[in-house]
Amino acid sequence: MVDAFDVALFSFVLALLAADWGLGPAERGLLGSANSLGMAVGALLAGHIADRWGRRLVFMGTLLLFSLGTMLSALALGFGMMLAFRFFIGLGLGGELPIAATYVSETAPPRERARAVVMAESFWAIGWLLAALLAHFIMAGHGWRAGLLLGGLPALLILYARRNLPESKAFLHLKTDRRKGRDGGGWDRAADGRPTADAGAVSAGQLFDPEHRRGTVTLWTLWWAINFAYYGMFLWLPSLMMARGFDVVQSFEYVLWMTVAQLPGYLSAAWLIERIGRRPVLAFYLLGTAVAAYGFGQASSIAALLGFGAALNFFNLGAWGALYAYTPELYPTALRARGAGTAAAIGRLGAIVAPYAVGWLLGRGFTQAGVFWLFVTVLLLAVVTLLLLGPETKSRATRGEA
Template identity: 35%
Template sequence: MTIDAPHAAAGRHPDTAALAAAIGARFERLPLCRWHVTVRLVIGAVTFFEAFDQLLIAYALPQLRAAWHLGTGQTTALMTVGSVGMLAGALLSGRLADRVGRVKVIAVCIAVSSLCNLALTLCTSPAPFMAARFVQGLAIGGEVPVAATFIAEITRTHQRGRFVLLYELVFPAGLTACALLASWLVPLLGWRWMFGLAAIPGVLCLVVARYVPESPRWLADHGRHEQALDTMAAIEKKVEGITGGPLPEPAPPAPVAHRTAGRGGLRELLSGRYRRRALVVGALWFAGYFVNYGITSWLPTIYRTHFGLDLSTALGYSTVTSCAGLVGCLVVALTVDRAGRRRTLMWCLGGSAVALLLLGLFSGGSATGVLVWTSLGSVFLFGANICLYLYTPELFPTRMRALGSSVGGALNRVGVILGPIVVGAVYADGALGTVFVTLAVVALAGSVTAAAGAEETSGQRLEDVAP
C-alpha cells in the first residue's frame, strides 16, 4: 500500500497522518465476522470479571459489618475505598494506554485485580481489606475505559453502536452474575469464597497478551508504521479466511489536510472543541453513576436494616434490580444506532428521574415498592450508562482517545464515591424517601445536560467525529 500525504497536518509526520487515515478506511471495509466476535469475547470476558469484582463489596458488606462491628462511617469507607482506587486508576490508565498501548494496559489490570482478590480472602480486619480494595480499584478503574477504547477502534461505522454495546453488555452481565452468585453463595459459604472464586479469571491476562492484537489505529498514530501495516494485514487475512472471499477495496480516506494537528495529552483535551465534549460527557458519567451506585450499593443494607428482611431475601431483592438493569442495556444496544446517542442518554436519564421521584414521593414505605421502582429506574439507568461506554470513545481522536475515555471514567468514579456517601448521610437520618428524591434530581440534571450539550455521533466515522 502506498501512502500519499502531500498535505499532511502540520505538527505530524506526513506518513503518520496519511497512514492513520488509511488504517481507518481499511477498517471500514471489514465485514463484521467471527474475528470481531472472538476479540470482543476475549476483551469482554476481562470486562465481565472486572464488573464482577466491582460489585462484590455490596454483597459482602452485610456480613463484614456484623463480623467487624462496623458503624455507618466505617461501612461507607469500606464501600467507597475501591471507588477511590478506580478514580485514580481511570486517570492514570488513559494516559498510559495512549503512550504504551491498549492491550498491555488491559492485560496488566486483570492480573492485578485477580491478585487483589486473593489478598482479600486473607483479610481479618478493615485496614488491610481497604488497602487491597484500593489497589484492586486501580486495576478495575484502569481496565474498563481502555477496553471500551480498544473495542471502538477495531469497529467500523456501520452498526457500531450495536456491536460495541453488545460487547459492553458484559459489564452489566458481570454485575448481574455477581448478584446472582453472591445472593446464593454468601449466605451459604461466606464472603471469602466469593473473592477466592473471583481470583480465578486472572489467567485471562495471558490470553489477552497472546491472542489480542494491538490497535492498528494506535500503532499508526504513534509512528510504528510497519507494525501497524503488518497488524492490519494480519487482521484482513483472518477476515478473508473467515468470509471466504476477497475484501472490497477501501474507500478513499478523508483528506489529511482536514485533520487537526495535535499532540494529545491533557492540554489538548481541555482546549477547543474537546474541552466542551470532556465537560459534557464527564457530567453525564457523574450523574449516571452517582444515581446508579447510590441505589445499588445500599439496597441490600436498606432491605436488611430499614425493612427487616433476612439476608437471603435482601440479596435476592437487590438481584432483581440488577437483572432489570440488564434488560435496559439490551434494549439500548439494539436501538442506539437508530435512536442516536444524544436522545438515548436524554430519555434514559429522564426516565430514571421520573421512576425515582415517584418512589421517593409515594412508594418508599414498603420493600415491595422499593423493589418495583428501583428496578424500573435501573432499566433506564443501566441503559444510559452503557451508552456512555459507546459514546465517550467516539468523541476523541486516537492520540488521546483513551485519555478522554479515562476522564469520563474518572468522573464516573467520583459519582460512584459520592453517591453512596450522600445516600449514607441521608439514610442515617432515616429519610428513605428523601434519598430517592435526591437521586431523581441528579438524574434529571444529567438528562438536561444531554439535551443541551451532547453532540450526535451516530453514523459517523471516528476520524470524522474527532480529527
Template identity: 35%
Template sequence: MSTTEPGATLVPHITEADVAARIERLPKARWQVRSRLAIGVATFFDAFDALSVAYVMPVLAPLWGLDALQISLAISIGFVGQLVGALTSGAVAERYGRVPAATVSVLVFAFASLALVFSPGYVYFLTVRFIQGVGLGAEVPVAATYIAEITGAHRRGRFVLLYELVFPAGLLVAALAGYWIVPHLGWEWMFVLGAAPALLALYFRRKLPESPRWLQRAGRHGEADRVLNALEAATRRETGRELPAPVPVRTAGTPQRASLADLFGGRYRRRTFVVWVIWFSAYLTTYGLTAWLPSIYRTVYGLSLGDALLYSLVTTAAGLLGAALCAFTVDLVGRRVALAAGLLTGGALLLVLASLGAGDAPQVLLWSALAYAWVNAAALGVYLYTPELYPTRVRSFGVGIASAWLRVASILGPFVVSTAISGTGHVTNAFLVFGAVAVAGGLVTALFAVETRNKVLEEFCP
C-alpha cells in the same frame, strides 16, 4: 507509499486515513467477536468484583461491628482506587499501547481480589480494596477505547454495546452468586471467584492484536500494516469473500500533537463537559443504588439476608434488561436520544419513589428496579459514546479522565445513602437526590450532546 535506505527492509508508511479506511471496509467477522470476548472476559469480572462488596457487607458489617459510615467507606474505598486507576490508565495506554495496559490492570485487580479472601479485619480489607480498585479503574476505559478503535462506524453502537453488556451481566452474576454463595459457602468465596480473570485474561489475550490506530499514531507503521493485513486476511477467510476497495477518509492531513485542546479547546470543550455530566449523573445513581440496596433492605426494612439479596438481584436483572434494550436500539435512535431518555426517565421514576415515601421494601423494589433499568442504559451507553468524541492521539486519555467522574460519583453515592440513614433513619432523601441528579444529567444531554451515530472517528475527531 514507503521509504527505505540502501540495504534496509521495506517499511510501509501508513497514514491515519489509510488505517481508518481499511478498518471501515471490514464487514463483521468472527475475529471481532473473539477480540470482544478477550476484552470482555475481564470486564465481566470487573463488574463482578465491583458488586461483590455490596453482597458481603451484610455479613461483614455485624461480624466486624461496622456502623453506616464504616460500611460506606468499605464500599467507597474501592472507588477511590478506581479513580486513581482511571486517571493514570489513559496516559499508560497512550504510551505503551491498549493491550498491555488492559492486561496488567486485569492482573492487578484479580490478585487483589484473591488477597481479600484472607482479610483478618477492617483495615486490611480497606487497603486491599483500594489496590483492587486501581486495577478495576484502569481496565474499563482502556478496554472501551480498544473496542471502539477496531470497529468501523457502521453499526458501531450495537457492536460496542453488545460487548459492554458483559458489565451488567457480571453485575447480575455477582447478584446470583451473592444470593447463594454468601449464605451457604461464606463471603470469602465471592472474592475467590473474583480472582478468576487472572488466568482467563492471560489465556484469551495472548494473541490479541494491538489497535492499528494506536500503532499508526505511535509511528509503528510496519506493525500497524501487519495487524491490518492479518485482520483483512482473517475477514476474507471467515466471510469467504473479497473485501471492497477502501473508501477515502477525510482527516486533518498532517499529524497533530496531543494537547489539552483535545479535551478543553474548540469543538471538544462542549463534548467534554457533556460527557463528564453523563458519567457523573448516571453512576452516582446506579452505584448509589446497587452498592447500598442489600444493606438498605436489611437495616431499614428488616428483611432477612436471603430476601435482601433476592430483592437486590431483581434490581440488577432489571438493569441488564435496560442495558440490552439500549444495545439494540442505540444505532436506530442515536446516542443523544438513548442517553437522555435513560437519565430523564430513570430520574423521574426515582422522584416518584421519593414522593411516595419509600414506605416499604416492595415499593422500593418496584420503583428502584424500573429506574435502574433506564439509568443503567445510559450508564452503559456512555462507554460507547465517550471514545467517539476524541481523536486517537488522546482517546484513551480522554476516556480515562471522563470515566474518573464515574469513580467520583461512585465514592459519593454510598455516602448520600449513609447520610440519609444517619440523619433521618430513612432513605427517602437519598432517592430524591439520585432522581434529581439523573434528571439534571438528562436535561444537559438532551440540550447539548452531539450526535455520533455512523460517524467515522477520524472525520468526526480531527
C-alpha cells in the same frame, strides 16, 4: 463481565461485613469510596498509558491487578486492611473499564461501533447476575470470605483467554504516524485538510481545545452524575433491603431478581442507539433512571420495591451502555483513550462521594426516600447538560470519522 462481578460482589460483601465487624453506615460508605478513589487514579493512569504504549498493555495489566486484589481481600483481618485492598482493586478496575470501551470502539466497523460497545458492556449485567447468584447460594451460608476467594477466579481465566489479543489497529496506525512525524489521524483535521494536532505533542489540555470543549464538559458532567447515582444506589442496595426488615437470604434474593432487568436494559439501548442516535438514547435512559429512583425511594410494598428496583437496573445500565458508546466518539485517535480515561476519572469522584454520602445521611436520620431524592436531582442535572451542550456523534461514527 468480571468487572461487574467484582463491583456487584462487594455490594453483598458490604452487607455481611456490617454484621461481622459491626460497621456503621459511615464506615460502610468509606469502603465504597476507597474503591472509587482507586478507580479514579486507575482511570487517569490507564488513559495516559494506553495513548502512549497501547490499549492491549492496559487491558491485560489492569485485569491482573484487580483479580489478584479481590482474592487477597478475602484475607483482610480488619477495616483498615479491607480499605487498602479496595483501593488497590479500584486501581485495576478503574483502568480497565474506559480502555475496554475504547478498544471495542476502535476495532468495530464504523456502522456497528456504538452497538458493539453497548453489547460488550451488556456483559456487565451477566457479571452482576453471577455475583447475585454467588451471594444467594454461597455467601449467604458460607460468608463473605468464600465469596471474595471465588470472586477473583473468573478474572484469571479471562486473563488467560486474552493472552493473544491483538493491538488496536487505530493505535498501531497512530504509532506509525508518530514515528513519521505526522498528525494523529482520525477526524482531527481542520476544514482545509491541515492537521490540528501533532501526534507527538498530545496533552490532556487539548481536551479543552475549542473543538473538544463542549464534549468534554458534557462527558465530565455525565460521568460524574451516572457514577454518583450508580455507586450510591447499587452498592447500598442489599444493605437498604436489609434495613427495610428483610433478612440476608430475602435481601439477596430480591436483589437477584432486580438484577435480571439489567440485560434487557443494555440490549434495548444497543438496538436503539444506531437507530435514533447516542444523545436521545442516553437522555431517555437517564430520565428513566431518575423516575425509577424516585419510585424506589417511595415504595412501601414488596411489589413496588421489586418493580422500581428492576426499573432502576434496566434504565441505569442502559444509560451506562450508551455512555460508553458515546465517550470514545467525541475524541480523535491520538486523544481518545486519554479523553475516555479522564472522563472516567472525573466520574469516579462522584463514585467516591456517593457511598459515603448515603452512609452519612442515613446515619443522621434521613429516610431512604430523602436519600433517593438526591439521586433524582443529580440525574436531572445530567440530562439538562446533555441536551444543552452534548454533540450528537452518530453521523460522525457512521462516516468512520470517530
